[in-house]
Amino acid sequence: MRQIVITKAGGPEVLKIRELKDPIPGDGELTIRVKAIGINFADILARKGMYMDAPKFPCVVGYEVSGIVESIGKNVNENLIGKQVFALTRFGGYSDIVKLRASQIFEKPANINFNQAAAIPxxxxxxxxxxxxxxxxxxxxxxxxxxxxxxxxxxxxxxxxxxxxxxxxxxxxxxxxxxxxxxxxxxxxxxxxxxxxxxxxxxxxxxxxxxxxxxxxxxxxxxxxxxxxxxxxxxxxxxxxxxxxxxxxxxxxxxxxxxxxxxxxxxxxxxxxxxxxxxxHLWNEGKKIRGWMEAIIKGVNEGWIQPHVGKSFKFDNVGDAHTYIEDRRNIGKVVLVIGEW
Ligand SMILES: NC(=O)c1ccc[n+]([C@@H]2O[C@H](COP(=O)([O-])OP(=O)(O)OC[C@H]3O[C@@H](n4cnc5c(N)ncnc54)[C@H](OP(=O)(O)O)[C@@H]3O)[C@@H](O)[C@H]2O)c1
CATH class of the missing domain: 3.40.50.720 (NAD(P)-binding Rossmann-like Domain)
Structure with a gap:
């Protein structure tokens, strides 16, 4: 797998790609082959060393991804394999494969693409x-x-x-x-x-x-x-x-x-x-979050929620994506895209 690491506090140049062994899902977990990653302002603050919640350097940030379920661990419904999903991640989202609890994913509505799905959570x-x-x-x-x-x-x-x-x-x-x-x-x-x-x-x-x-x-x-x-x-x-x-x-x-x-x-x-x-700071309120997300997904299905992705960047060009937001040029969401789809 490939990940984008914040190596230390600094400008976009501190963002580096590293390669690791693919993660193996454990009990109740699954992996997603990531198609798009949502960038948040918090990621930029983390890179500058100003985000109190961020893990210590070197770290991989990223709160949200969309993609396809690739593998499952024990006690996970096997019908999930191949499903198009999006998810809230507690850091680690800047990766081409993410490992999550199965309870963290939501099925992607058919009327939005992967970029828009990564813009939702x-x-x-x-x-x-x-x-x-x-x-x-x-x-x-x-x-x-x-x-x-x-x-x-x-x-x-x-x-x-x-x-x-x-x-x-x-x-x-x-x-x-x-x-x-x-x-x-x-x-x-x-x-x-x-x-x-x-x-x-x-x-x-x-x-x-x-x-x-x-x-x-x-x-x-x-x-x-x-x-x-x-x-x-x-x-x-x-x-x-x-x-x-x-x-x-x-x-x-x-x-x-x-x-x-x-x-x-x-x-x-x-x-x-x-x-x-x-x-x-609501990781212990999973039930509430799921309820809110159900209302949001209903809005997507009904058409009144229309995530707007202003710009997408390739995974390897993450530094440009950060600069684009810092220069105040974005309208709506900025996402990183992996592969062709
Ligand atoms: N508490 C939470 O749960 C939570 C969740 C999500 C986001 N947030 C916070 O909400 C804010 C907006 O998030 P977002 O995802 O909507 O942001 P975003 O899409 O990344 O917005 C970037 C925009 O912020 C504006 N901006 C204001 N001050 C800025 C500065 N000092 N440097 C660069 N841009 C600045 C610029 O637009 P203009 O120049 O047009 O104003 C810029 O285009 C961020 O502070 C983020 O950390 C908090």
Missing amino acids: VNYLTAYQLLVVMGGLHEDETVLVHNAGGGVGLAALDIVKHIGATAIGTASYVKHVFLLKRGFEHVIDYRTQDWQKLVKSYTDGKGVELAIDPIGGSNSKRTYKVLRSTGRLGLFGISTIAKPGVSGKLHLLKLVLQTSKYHPFNMMNSNKGVFGVNVA
Whole structure:
């Protein structure tokens, strides 16, 4: 098997390919011959040495893959062999073969390809948890989606539209035409425009009922201010940490110290709430995750969930894929593809 290893903290050049013996599935396990791998922002933070959950270097990251079941261990249904599937992996996804518990896989719906299937697990589970499970979004509400052009942003839009709510997005300017066409009511360039003022003006001065923020730092503080009464703020990332050329744990610590504290009295008196989401910390909630995924797969089958893969790269060109995301060029998901299919 071939794997992409992060050899040490650094730029894309620290990503190296290594060859190992193929894994053999044990009791309750199976292996997948991987067709596509979803890249997440967390992988980039891991490569820079800024992702606290990542294994120690040298390590293989990767939270999601799609492919074909190749072999099974004891106590696994043999009908699974040859099935087209996708899976959430707890690291190790940057490989052309992955070994997993059979309970970690989901059958790929026939109406999406392998690239789209690899784009589902992290983005859609996160969006579902933010909007449906914890955000409780209703059809007469407006939601502010930061990083609207990212994988989670577009996944969130599919769900917002299905609920019948209204979405305002923030993203780099080059993505605006695409995002408006896809269904955002308004899109704001948060780096050059006064987005707080615009959000207020788009909501008759009231603000939004729900905001989802993966940027963190002072951005979250400002987002809290554009919530109207009954508004909820879902925090799920700190992409602001990934400044070009900046790395290291000290930087992370500085960001943690800059992050707003939300006082309960303030929340009570302003009728606002704050919650956090990290799907990578839900490994002990397998039943919940399966339930959410069933709803997502139903959405794929019904056609209202349409994973958007903005760009695919060959497995060996993983460094280019990382650079593409860091340069803010991606719209939706970026995947690594293995072989021809
Ligand atoms: N907690 C969770 O469970 C969870 C799950 C998934 C993702 N996340 C987090 O959510 C965020 C978005 O994830 P995603 O997969 O949707 O992202 P993505 O598709 O990789 O999005 C990349 C985009 O992020 C924006 N961005 C914001 N700050 C940036 C920076 N400092 N450097 C480079 N790009 C920056 C850029 O778009 P614009 O310039 O258009 O804004 C860029 O194109 C990440 O922070 C990720 O770690 C958290």
